[in-house]
Amino acid sequence: MTGQIHKFKVFDKNIVLDVNSGSVLEVDDLVYDVLDYYEKLGADDIIKQLEGKYEKAEILEALSEIEEIKGGHMIYTEADFFSAIKQIKGRQYVKALCLNVAHDCNLRCKYCFAAKGDYHGRRELMSKDVGRNAVDFLVEHSGNINNLEIDFFGGEPLMALDTVKEVVSYARNIEEKSGKKFHFTITTNAVLLNDETIDYLHENMDNIVLSLDGRKEVNDRIRVRADGSGSYDKIAANIKKMVTLREKEHKDYYVRGTFTNKNLDFAEDVFHMADLGFREISVEPVVGKEGDLLLADGDEQVIYHQYEKIAREYLRRRNSGKNPFRFYHFNVNIYHGPCIYKRLAACGAGREYLAVTPSGDIYPCHQFVGLDEFVMGNVFEKKLNENIIKRFKETHVFSKPECSGCWARFYCSGGCNANNYQINGDMNIPYDMTCKLQKKRIEIAIYLGIAGTKRDMKQVNTLC
Numbered sequence: 001m002t003g004q005i006h007k008f009k010v011f012d013k014n015i016v017l018d019v020n021s022g023s024v025l026e027v028d029d030l031v032y033d034v035l036d037y038y039e040k041l042g043a044d045d046i047i048k049q050l051e052g053k054y055e056k057a058e059i060l061e062a063l064s065e066i067e068e069i070k071g072g073h074m075i076y077t078e079a080d081f082f083s084a085i086k087q088i089k090g091r092q093y094v095k096a097l098c099l100n101v102a103h104d105c106n107l108r109c110k111y112c113f114a115a116k117g118d119y120h121g122r123r124e125l126m127s128k129d130v131g132r133n134a135v136d137f138l139v140e141h142s143g144n145i146n147n148l149e150i151d152f153f154g155g156e157p158l159m160a161l162d163t164v165k166e167v168v169s170y171a172r173n174i175e176e177k178s179g180k181k182f183h184f185t186i187t188t189n190a191v192l193l194n195d196e197t198i199d200y201l202h203e204n205m206d207n208i209v210l211s212l213d214g215r216k217e218v219n220d221r222i223r224v225r226a227d228g229s230g231s232y233d234k235i236a237a238n239i240k241k242m243v244t245l246r247e248k249e250h251k252d253y254y255v256r257g258t259f260t261n262k263n264l265d266f267a268e269d270v271f272h273m274a275d276l277g278f279r280e281i282s283v284e285p286v287v288g289k290e291g292d293l294l295l296a297d298g299d300e301q302v303i304y305h306q307y308e309k310i311a312r313e314y315l316r317r318r319n320s321g322k323n324p325f326r327f328y329h330f331n332v333n334i335y336h337g338p339c340i341y342k343r344l345a346a347c348g349a350g351r352e353y354l355a356v357t358p359s360g361d362i363y364p365c366h367q368f369v370g371l372d373e374f375v376m377g378n379v380f381e382k383k384l385n386e387n388i389i390k391r392f393k394e395t396h397v398f399s400k401p402e403c404s405g406c407w408a409r410f411y412c413s414g415g416c417n418a419n420n421y422q423i424n425g426d427m428n429i430p431y432d433m434t435c436k437l438q439k440k441r442i443e444i445a446i447y448l449g450i451a452g453t454k455r456d457m458k459q460v461n462t463l464c
Contacts (some may be wrong), residue, residue: 002078003018003019003020003075003076003077003078004018004019004020004076004405004407005017005018005019005035005075005076005407006019006407006408007032007035007036008443009032010308010311010443010444010446010447011308011311011312011447013026013447013450013451014026014027014028014029014031014032015027015443015446015447015450016031016032016035016075017407017446018074018075018076018077019407019409019410020077020078020079021073021074021077021079022410023074023075023077024446024449024450025069025074025075026450030054030058030059030062031062031065031066033050033053033054034046034050034059034062034063034066035066036049037049037050038063038066039076043059043060043063046059046063047059047060081344081398084344085344085396085398088344088351088393088396089393089394092143092389093141093142093143093144093145093352094137094138094141094142094351094352094353094354095142095145095147095148095149095348095352095353096138096148096149096150096151096348096352096353096354097134097137097138097149097150097151097353097354097355097356098151098153098353098354098355098356098365098366099126099131099134099150099151099152099153099157099167099355099356100119100126100153100154100155100355100356100357100358100366100369101125101126101131101152101153101154101155101157101160101163101164101167101358102117102125102126102154102155102156102157102158102159102160102358103117103118103119103121103122103123103124103125103154103155103357103358104117104118104123104124104125104154104155104156104159105117105118105154105155105156105159105189106156106159106189106191106192106225106226107156107189107191107223107224107225107226107231108224108225108226108228109189109222109223109224110222110224110291110293111222111258111260111286111288111291111293113287113288113367114154114155114366114369115370117154117155117156118155119155119357119369119370120370121370124358124359125159125160125163125358126160126163126356126357126358127163127358128162128163128166128167130163130356130358130359130360130379131163131164131166131167131170132166132167132170133360133379133380134150134167134356134360134379135150135167135170135171135174135182136379136382137356137362137379137382138150139174139178139180140382141382141384142180145180146179146180146181147180147181147183148180148181148182148183149182149183149184149185150167150171150182150183150184150185151184151185151186151187152164152167152184152185152186152187153186153187153355153366154187156188156189156191156192157186157187157188158186158188158191158192158193158197159192161192161197164186165200168182168184168204171184183206184204184205184206184207185205185206185207185208185209186201186205186207186208186209187209187211187256188201188208188209188210188211189210189211189223189231189235190210190211190212190234190235190238190239190242191231191234191235191238193238193239193241193242194238195241198238198241198242198245201242202242202245202246202249202251206251206252207252207253207254208242208246208251208252208253208254209253209254209256210235210239210242210243210253210254210255210256211223211235211255211256211257212232212235212236212239212255212256212257212273213257213258213259213263213269213283214257214259214263214266214268214269214270214272214273214283215263215268215269215272216230216232216233216236218262218263218266218269219231219232219235219257220232221262222258222260222262222293223235236276239255239276239278240276240277243255243277243278243279244277247277247279252280253280254280254281254282254328255273255278255280255281255282256281256282256283256284256328257269257273257281257282257283257284258283258284258285258286259283259284259285259286260286260293260294260295261286261292261293261294261295261296261299262293264299264302264303264306265306266283266306267306267307267309267310267313269283270283270310270313270325270327271313273325274317274323274324274325275323277323278325279324279325279326280325280326280328281325281326281327281328282327282328282329283327285303285433285434285437287416287419287423287431287434288422288423289422289423295433297433299433300433300436300437300440303437303440304440307329307437307440307441307444308444310327310330311327311330311444311447311448314326314327314330314448315448315451329441329445330441330444330445330448331445332411332442332445332446332449333449344396344397344398344410344413347365347413347416349364349365349368349392349417349418350364350365350376350388350389350391350392350393350395350417351389351392351393353365354376355368355369356379357369359378360378360379360380361375361377361378362375362376362377362378362379362384363375363376364376364388364392364417364418365417365418367416367418367419367422368418368421374388376388376389392417395414395417395427395428396413396414397409397410397413397414399414399428400414400428400429400430401428402429402430402435403415403430406435407439408435408438408439408442411438411442412434412435412438412442414428414430415430415431415434415435415438416431416434419431419434
């Protein structure tokens with residue numbers, strides 16, 4: 001693939017990203033302007049384009065600097081991704097399962113993609129037998145992968161806490177015999193947390209995701225109980241207990257919220273959660289095909305401003321040390337990012353990452369649950385639908401026309417396949433709003449990666 005750069009400004013910096021290699025450079029105004037014409041025009045024509053703004057000697061010096069950087073393989077680098085695409089199509093193992101242990105929920109969040117917990121079906125909890133068979137299925141289909149992941153999801157997974165405990169116990173008991181190491185994550189709305197459950201989750205979960213939408217008035221407008229009452233007071237107190245414990249022992253967690261068109265000032269929700277002492281924060285845009293909470297065309301300009309506001313406050317708090325926080329969407333490591341395989345294939349849904357329902361049915365991920373055409377098998381049968389696997393193997397960033405030439409392709413990997421399918425009816429057509437917001441977040445994340453440092457920036461992708 002031929003060389004491609006993306007140049008952009010964030011606050012006080014001119015930044016250049018080399019798309020294929022991942023190199024990031026901070027440049028002055030002159031080089032930034034010259035790059036508008038470089039590789040399109042010769043030196044004389046570039047001088048004509050910029051005369052009156054810069055001296056000829058300055059332009060020639062900038063061109064010389066660009067040539068030197070290009071010779072160092074930091075911009076306009078070429079790359080061949082054929083072997084990585086071949087690797088995607090050849091890989092055949094499962095390394096992670098999302099166990100929907102509860103198709104039921106004690107909340108009725110108004111934006112819930114899972115139809116308020118039941119996934120458009122009947123309300124049910126996963127039995128211990130299904131849980132154990134899911135673990136066996138994962139071991140059997142994991143090949144030579146040693147580290148396996150199990151995510152407990154719902155609905156509200158704490159409604160099936162007995163099954164969660166059984167799965168953890170069973171997996172731990174077969175680790176030595178199977179030669180595997182299991183890592184567990186749970187996502188909870190925190191309503192059912194108590195001291196005993198907090199201690200159990202803290203001891204057994206590698207990561208804990210806790211749901212809160214921010215300020216009380218924002219949260220209680222959307223995240224309501226079955227009787228319509230708000231949930232903030234209960235869950236904020238419970239989350240504080242869990243976060244205090246996780247922070248003390250430096251264990252992973254996220255406090256995760258969703259913003260809608262009702263709180264386009266969601267930066268205030270991020271700051272509210274940071275002021276509560278939550279350092280790991282994620283606030284996601286609502287996604288869906290219909291509903292009165294969805295984002296509309298034009299909202300992105302307001303949202304861009306919110307991301308900039310979050311970035312400025314992040315830097316201020318980081319420098320002052322008062323209530324600092326990390327924002328999930330800005331956590332892009334420009335020095336040691338994911339390998340090119342992962343950048344092409346995204347989350348691995350339908351291939352390496354699968355979801356299991358309470359009845360044991362297998363889907364590409366939890367967001368495909370309920371779509372009959374995506375049923376891949378059942379944990380009791382231990383077999384998978386090869387046609388669906390093939391479909392996902394052939395869905396990668398270069399199979400998506402709108403993504404294959406996009407500068408952000410190696411950061412978003414073509415977006416969420418489930419969202420693309422549910423909104424556009426095709427996994428290869430990205431959701432436009434997500435694309436816009438993702439690009440803005442990536443630019444700010446890159447800026448934050450170089451803010452306050454003067455060392456040369458370079459990141460070169462390598463194959464796993």
